[in-house]
Amino acid sequence: MIDPYESALDAIPGTHPYPRTSRYHDAEIGVHQQPDGTEVRYTKRRLLPPLSAAVDETAPHTVSSGERPDQLGQRYFGDPGQWWQIADANPVLDPRELTDEPGQQIDIPLPGGFHG
Secondary structure (H helix, E strand, C coil): CCCHHHHHHHCCCCCCCCCCCCCCCCCCEEEEECCCCCEEEEECCCCCCCHHHHHHHEEEEECCCCCCHHHHHHHHHCCHHHHHHHHHCCCCCCHHHHCCCCCCEEEEECCCCCCC
8 A cells, every 4th residue: 555645745846757556667767868958767677586586475366257357456465457466476468468468377466475
């Protein structure tokens, strides 16, 4: 759960380029200088910890027919937009791979656990 005070800070322009619920919140911001001197800010690559290190910080979930990543985000984190936390804890390139096969077991990050 996000502290209301932190949410208020997120609403102030310039305090954070991404809200605290975004997977990019803690990503480093870089500055590229174009030949004409114009500076362009960009989000640097977001690196995840090795998956083997995250084993004790996840719980298993068996995918049911028709489930979607956003539904799992709502179920486990109370926010459908948090599906990316589940994607980060599993070796998938496309989040749809998480729920493509009913019966497949995926990892769900525990509270305070795996964060990318």
